[in-house]
Amino acid sequence: MQNNHHKEHLYKILVIGDLGVGKTSIIKRYVHHNFSPNYRATIGVDFALKVLNWDQETVRLQLWDIAGQERFGNMTRVYYREAMGAFIVFDVTRPASFEAVTKWKEDLDSKLTLANGKHVATVLLANKCDQGRDVLTNNGIKMEQFCQENGFVGWYETSAKENINIDEAANCLVKHIIASEKDMLQSEVPDTITPQLEKDKGGTCSSCFRAQ
């Protein structure tokens, strides 16, 4: 495969995790390079766009900032649709938010799979690492093990406030998304018609296959 012309990629990325772990702050830091201690609580879902240059190609990341309160979980099926990757965030100063990580991962995996049947690439973010008390994340080996057992492609200690590791985590996620996209293209049966290529968007709705 050759890239002799400029290619563009658009990836939808979910940012999920418990209420108040810093999802919005991470996105604002990543996209707008600033930080405020009090962003408004996200209701439902919010959106942001980040454009990256990646090996002479343009990568557009559509970041979906999803409300952390449990009741909005009723809508996550709609929110997750067509996502290619995810960050699951917890707050290192609140163990309960870490315990919720597996719940979020299960919710994600049960509602979203890629065309090849695999789960989307997910990176775990241990946020607010500037506030210390990260007894949990001190044990790197344990965290690695946790990631392997729960299907995370990696984990990072982050701080939206101090701008620690956010670009690194995003690069890691993008790397895995691109890899899984290549994997999907290769595993594709040649004579299958991919609806995505036919039209601008769509193709995931089951009723499309029955269209007249």
Added chain:
Amino acid sequence: MSGTYTPAPGGPFSALTPSMWPQDILAKYHQKDSSEQPELQYDEFGFRMDTEDGVEPRSWLGSEGSPQREDPQQRLRWQAHLEFTHNHTVGDLTWELIDPVLPRSERLRSLVLGGIPHSMRPQLWMRLSGALQKKRTSEISYREIIKNSSNDDSSTAKQIEKDLLRTMPTNACFSSLTSVGVPRLRRVLRGLAWLYPDIGYCQGTGMVVSCLLLFLEEEDVLWMMCALIEDLLPPSYFSSTLLGVQTDQRVLRQLIVQYLPALDRLLQEHDIELSLITLHWFLTSFASVVDIRLLLRIWDLLFYQGSLVLFQVTLGMLKIKEEELVSSENSASIFNTLSDLPSQLRDGPAVLGEAMRLAGTLSQETLEAHRHKHLAYILNEQAQLNNGNNTTLNTNLNKVVRRQSLRRKSTLSSLLFGEDEAEALKSKNIKQTELVAALREAIARTAEHFHCLDPRHSST
């Protein structure tokens, strides 16, 4: 409590209820010599006028929609109406003498549509919404509610605490833990969570409560919220299932087919899920979505007519921007235009005018019929999705149906069968709904049975 410093007429904080005037900031305004610029500027509602967070500066001096500029004609019309309906002569009438519920009439509706004079809003909102009636007839007092809900340790209290400074961070009354509005917001949210166990704390209600707190005393805010939850909005709007507000998103989508066919085609063509954007609008009744001056006009009407207004206003706002939307280049720009749409509309009369021109004839009955249908669809979809692990929804449904709530009406049965009938046919409806729940459970069990028999799942 209303201390020594008073806002300048039309100046910062002047539109707030006096007990919310932030004395520390007002003191600084007073001490300042005229040559010195204060470090932060606030508008008459207490919002910061900087450009941080991409918030556009709000100008208060001589701005068009300033509530300080009460139209004397409109004020006179209101006074005349109140005097006429209370048989009093000019000058005699005080708020104590005005009934807690105003008789509904075309005249009253047209006055509300024309806007309530800002200085009369606290008293009239309480009367239009039914909140004053609730306050006067409630068996439990605000004091008792607060006492009962003062437990710090519950997970609800913790969630509320996390959100206190994330509700209206750009307003001086809610920007720090020592701000005047914050303890009030905490008490009202905890009180509501205690009063409605099936709702608990729902993110989004904080936005409504904080906006109300700018203009009303905290006890009145609680009763206004009771009126919204029990009467003005459909059941299960804020409950843990969010069924009511989800249903309304489907209803909105159907109304767009009818009222805005060009927009409907556009949304279909670009596969845009409108509820991603509008859920927020409905859940907060536009608080935190539109400029506060427009919000006040929408709420005047909302408190009189209820949730119908949310649909009319949404349709009106979409209509105003329909051309721009239809001429958009791609999905992304449509999506952005939709997201930014409410914050770009400032002109109350224009928005309400368009809303009524387009959807003024939409009736509550039509709305309820749509709601029943779409709620049934949603429940059906959830049942199908939950075939694999059917326990969640059934327990949810049972919880909603069999719950013994302190406050009435926010039950699923009233959502299914309509509010008025629900009062009259409550026991019957609960029985019916329980039958439906039992039937669903039976179907789910049958489905599970066949699921287990399916050779594809025979790992056990």
